[in-house]
Amino acid sequence: MPNHTYKMTELVGSSPTGIEDAINNAVDKASHSVHNMRWFEMTEVRGHIDAGKVAHWQVTVKVGFTLND
Template sequence: MNSVFKLIEIVGTSSDSYEEAINNAINKASQSLKAISWFEVVEQRGAVKDGKVVEYQVIIKVGFKLVD
């Protein structure tokens, strides 16, 4: 069986961790995209305020199957 996938790039954030930022991005994307098959972390970065990390940010590519 042949399949076709689409790849998009999204950004997830969290005040706690990179892992939670990834989960937040996937959970939100899953609300509108069905058949998500994989993700790839493209970039990790964060925001700093007063010398402390206040936000973790990830850019991820998400692959999902196109359905009829």
């Protein structure tokens, strides 16, 4: 297995349906411009409350990707 050097970037994703969709939205959008993504770490969860109910989820994720040779 070769040695890897990783770089991390921080993303914020959102979704009206849940945390998992918010993460997937962030990773999917980033995949169009960030290549070689390998892992993520969720660091924050926030939400918007409307009329006493959770209306929207927002998550901050750190995404690690390998650098090109």
